[in-house]
Amino acid sequence: MVKKYTRSYAQEMDEQDELKQFRSEFYLKNESIYMDGNSLGLMSKRAENALHNIIDSWKKYGIDGWMEGDHPWYYLSERLGEKMSVLVGGKKDEVIATGSTTVNLHQLVSTFFQPEGKRTKILADALTFPSDIYALKAQLQLKGYDESHLVQVQSEDGNLLNEEHIIEAMTDDIALIVLPSVLYRSGQILDMERLTREAHKRNIKIGFDLCHSIGSIPHDLHKWGVDFAFWCTYKHLNGGPGSVAGLFLHEKHFGVAPGLAGWFSSAKDKQFDMEHTLTPANNAGAFQIGTPHLFSVAPLIGSLDLFHEAGIEKVRRKSLALTDYLMELIKYELDGHGVVICNPENHIQRGGHIYVEHPEAARICKALKMKKVIPDFRTPSGIRLAPVALYNTFEDVYDCVQIFKTIMEDELYKQFENVREVVS
Numbered sequence: 146m147v148k149k150y151t152r153s154y155a156q157e158m159d160e161q162d163e164l165k166q167f168r169s170e171f172y173l174k175n176e177s178i179y180m181d182g183n184s185l186g187l188m189s190k191r192a193e194n195a196l197h198n199i200i201d202s203w204k205k206y207g208i209d210g211w212m213e214g215d216h217p218w219y220y221l222s223e224r225l226g227e228k229m230s231v232l233v234g235g236k237k238d239e240v241i242a243t244g245s246t247t248v249n250l251h252q253l254v255s256t257f258f259q260p261e262g263k264r265t266k267i268l269a270d271a272l273t274f275p276s277d278i279y280a281l282k283a284q285l286q287l288k289g290y291d292e293s294h295l296v297q298v299q300s301e302d303g304n305l306l307n308e309e310h311i312i313e314a315m316t317d318d319i320a321l322i323v324l325p326s327v328l329y330r331s332g333q334i335l336d337m338e339r340l341t342r343e344a345h346k347r348n349i350k351i352g353f354d355l356c357h358s359i360g361s362i363p364h365d366l367h368k369w370g371v372d373f374a375f376w377c378t379y380k381h382l383n384g385g386p387g388s389v390a391g392l393f394l395h396e397k398h399f400g401v402a403p404g405l406a407g408w409f410s411s412a413k414d415k416q417f418d419m420e421h422t423l424t425p426a427n428n429a430g431a432f433q434i435g436t437p438h439l440f441s442v443a444p445l446i447g448s449l450d451l452f453h454e455a456g457i458e459k460v461r462r463k464s465l466a467l468t469d470y471l472m473e474l475i476k477y478e479l480d481g482h483g484v485v486i487c488n489p490e491n492h493i494q495r496g497g498h499i500y501v502e503h504p505e506a507a508r509i510c511k512a513l514k515m516k517k518v519i520p521d522f523r524t525p526s527g528i529r530l531a532p533v534a535l536y537n538t539f540e541d542v543y544d545c546v547q548i549f550k551t552i553m554e555d556e557l558y559k560q561f562e563n564v565r566e567v568v569s
């Protein structure tokens with residue numbers, strides 16, 4: 146047999162892995178192969194300790210925890226923003242830890258959607274995550290426009306977007322563009338630099354949803370001139386269920402009044418003056434609204450340290466090697482079983498996960514789970530597999546495909562119904 150397709154090859158790759166020491170930082174699910182880190186990353190010991198540290202600071206300091214302890218609460222959102230700025234290629238004060246993905250989208254669109262004259266529309270795409278579309282429609286409605294003012298660029302094959310089509314849709318009635326950096330289903334990376342340049346040539350502001358790219362691929366948002374971005378921290382960043390999100394505001398917009406203001410939008414030294422006229426922070430912090438959710442932001446203190454130690458370039462390099470290997474094994478071992486790879490295969494366009502389609506996907510996923518492989522199903526026929534650089538191994542990938550093969554050969558999926566679970 147060709148060496149590549151053997152377990153010993155996978156084990157050799159693990160031996161050479163420059164990030165291998167990070168696996169022991171995580172709580173791996175007992176005996177299972179976790180391939181779902183792009184939906185909910187696993188807990189690390191550092192995240193757990195950081196959460197305990199913040200709980201203890203409440204116990205120990207009461208209200209003085211705002212200014213005392215290892216991580217004074219009053220400045221924690223800014224400090225974590227600094228840590229995340231490295232991952233998005235922003236300056237320190239262009240990033241803040243706050244809110245949730247969807248709330249941050251509302252915040253940013255309520256600020257940057259300023260219809261004027263002919264420019265009254267928002268440009269998005271037909272493949273993005275539903276929450277983004279609900280938020281954009283709601284924002285249009287708040288400004289007195291109906292759904293016809295949301296332009297969604299269509300996909301030809303249902304999985305990928307063509308950047309040419311996006312650029313063609315940047316017409317002179319578009320006021321704002323909101324797109325994903327990586328499509329949640331097919332894992333396609335959009336060329337953010339190019340799209341930003343084209344949008345700005347046409348005087349249109351542009352922002353990106355980084356939910357599926359942060360912690361998985363490097364970004365250079367400041368240099369690219371992206372107007373704003375937002376993301377969650379519970380997927381590749383391993384912040385835990387419902388962990389506090391992040392946003393990026395390009396320095397050129399510092400001083401813009403936030404659409405949704407609150408007292409945490411204040412300049413830090415003015416906030417406790419308690420005036421009824423807001424003095425917004427002169428950085429991304431102005432886009433905070435109220436008191437930070439300390440117990441939901443705490444795990445990030447630990448989990449972001451892991452990214453700093455590993456370095457996002459190395460994370461990306463290993464992620465590509467894992468997904469390359471996964472695709473090779475799928476092609477070799479699952480040949481003839483009707484499993485179609487639908488993510489982009491080239492490195493430039495491929496994000497952190499693999500996306501395959503099969504008509505029996507819902508029950509194949511149930512069979513995978515029965516066999517202790519944790520995938521994620523996307524209706525109607527998609528399976529996402531995300532081998533994560535910080536905690537998955539090449540041997541995990543090898544085992545995952547071997548189990549997948551057994552399920553197909555022995556038709557183990559037939560014992561399940563081909564319908565999705567409530568949460569999938």
Ligand SMILES: *Cc1c(COP(=O)(O)O)cnc(C)c1O
Nearest residue numbers: 245246247274276329354356377
């Ligand atoms: C995960 C995800 C969300 C989730 O939004 P929340 O407000 O965090 O629940 C939104 N958009 C995209 C593209 C996502 O991948």
